Amino acid sequence: MCLPTSLHRFPARAFLVAAFFIAAISNFEIAYAQDRKLTVGVILPLSGAFADQGKHYEDGIKVFQKIHGNKVGNVVVETVVRDDQGPGSGDLARRLTQELIQRNKAQIILGYSFTPNAMASATLLTEAKTPAVIVNAATSIITEKSPYFSRVSFTLPQIASSLGTWAAKSSVKTAYTIVSDYAPGLDAETWFTKTFEAGGGKIVGSVRTPVAAMEYSPFLQRAIEAKPDAIFAFNPGGDVAVAFMKATKERGVTKSGIKLLVTGDVVDDNLLPAMGDSVEDVISALHYQVELDNPANAKFLKGFREMFGANAVPSYRVVQGYDGMALIYQALEKTGGKTDADSIMAAIKGAKLDSPRGPIQIDPQTRDIIENIYIRRGVQKDGKWVNAAFETIEAVKDPAK
Amino acid sequence: MAGLLTVVADGVAYGMLLFLFSIGLSVTLGLMRFINLAHGAFAMCGGYAAVMLMNAAGVPFLLTLPAAFVITGVIGVISEKAVIKHLYRMPELQQVLFSIGMAFAASALAVIIFGPQQQPVLLPDWLTGRVDLLGLEITGYRIFLVVCGLIAAVLLIALFNYTLFGAKVRASVDNRRTSEGMGINVERLFSITFGLGAALAGLGGALAVGFLGLDPTFPFKYLVIVLMVVAIGGPGSIAGSFGAAIFLGVADALFKYLVPEIGSFVIYGLLVLMMIFFPRGFAGRTA
Secondary structure (H helix, E strand, C coil): CCHHHHHHHHHHHHHHHHHHHHHHHHHHHHHHHHCEEEEEEEEEECHHHHHHHHHHHHHHHHHHHHHHCCCEEEEEEEEEEEEEECCCCCCHHHHHHHHHHHHHCCCCECCCCCCHHHHHHHHHHHHHHHEEEEEECCCCHHHHHCCCEECCCCCHHHHHHHHHHHHHHCCCCCCEEEECHHHHHHHHHHHHHHHHHHHHCCEEEEEEEECCCCHHHHHHHHHHCCCCCCEECCCCCCHHHHHHHHHHHHHHCCCCCCCCEEEEEHHHHHHHHHHHHHHHCEEEECCCCCCCCHHHHHHHHHHHHHCCCCCCCCCCCCCCHHHHHHHHHHHHHHCCCCCCCHHHHHHCCCCCECCCCCCEEECCCCEEEEEEEEEEEEEEECCEEEEEEEEEEEEEEECCC | CCCHHHHHHHHHHHHHHHHHHHHHHHHHHHCCCCCCCCCCHHHHHHHHHHHHHCCCCCCCHHHHHHHHHHHHHHHHHHHHHHCCHCCCCCCCCHHHHHHHHHHHHHHHHHHHHHHHCCCCCCCCHHHEEHHHHEEEEEEEHCCCCCCHHHHHHHHHHHHHHHHHHHHHHHHHHHHHHHHCCCCCCCCHHHHHHHHHHHHHHHHHHHHHHHCCCCCCCCHCCHHHHHHHHHHHHHCCCCHHHHHHHHHHHHHHHHHHHHHHCCCCHHHHHHHHHHHCCCCCCCCCCCC
């Protein structure tokens, strides 16, 4: 009795279900054609002693997406952020890279604040054919370890050699070097010495200090007694940099007529409030300072201050995170939405960007960054201490390659 | 020669800083026999109290010091009452694990509350200026540290060696049951002593930030040097800690100045020798 009804009803129901399915599938297909997703795997130190650094890059990524939206053409760019905890964890960085590629289907990696972490992930990136944009790690050789690496930060030789060349040109005859005793410190010492001596300067003494040294007085006293025209210094930044700068003021280095030259990361813009007047007349070289006057920087600062308050001062690291994203966006534009590794790498090689730090280019041969290095001096402006650029060395390549 | 004297003077001041930084631990570890690896966390607490008062509330530097002392002391007493008093009778390993865990928790808490960045600590001009003292050029802050260190040393030695309070503390640590039997309220006494240790850590932290900076990793960065001071000085002896701190400060500065290539490692070598030949330190009290 009920058979006819059910027979009668069945096609209707089947039709409904089928219609629903077709609608769903076509909807899905339409959605697929309109919006595709690209996952950028982000690996940064977000806990532990270097959490501060990691936060800067992350802020940069956020500021970029706030200003430029999260879509390039029809590709929605999503980030998945992972914490690699700092420089002592190359193994963790490698594992996170693998997880991001396999589980989260990340097609591009952005990150690596520290050299060991980038180095540990290199072979994996080559094997998985996944492009990776290095947000900071500054040892020269990294980009040679995988053809999928590119770098938006800087290399220490770039900065130290620029400073050495400048010093030799600027009536500095003799210099004393004080660097932290680890790989980047030795890089800084080597390249400053190389270009300074090539320009006719003479190194009258050098000392390598423990990475976490906080009491710099004895080292400085010895340096002052050597009576050099200038002291060149590099250290890992953060509290060590603050302690170093305060010690130089205590010893009256610049007051006694000795020029103090440091790599610009030591006098990072966002550390200046903690250093106070100890940065007076300190000469540094770096690829970015807040003071830069260009449209891209104005746009960046506006976005940054909307997110973090009108008085927030971005570190150069924020700009590196910002530019990392900018590079990925530009690559996607160039490929017309193609997200395979070869297209992306082809787009990244030779890419030119209007960065807040000025024009930058990814060297098509080495995939390393070519950028302006600014020679700055610590001065007081509107009651605040700033690094004011007084000389620009344009389009500096990594001299170590 | 002037250079050498300047370096020695700087070393003495650095030693005073180490002393101020470690007396709190000398009290809790040495007198109370509680292995307090969270000492740095209390110092950090004092540091943040001073920095926040100075930067956010505009309190003058000198007034932030007693404030840091009191605030950290109160937090110390509260944590003693809440958790630490249960640990006195536990084996040393438990104390170590508990207190280092507490330090990690405090560090994470500081990240949440204050953020991971360096706190700006700018001292008043009269402290950062350079002073000519008997031909030696030294900054006001270093002189200030030396004065603070001397005052603290004298007061504490007097307190623990020549007052009834000090006698009670020493008695209670050596034999808790007998002391209780004689009518000493040991529980309250320990709360106060622990609070005092924490307060001293807070004061040391507040004084140190002008020199060492302040961020959430503070509890760990100086743990080693502080433990060295207490170990070399001999746990439980304020005078021993004082001597050890000055010794380490001067030795460190001198070797860094004279032989910079190896100077930074010398004090650790000294520690090893000390532990081999004088395991109780300069002035260790026997149990």
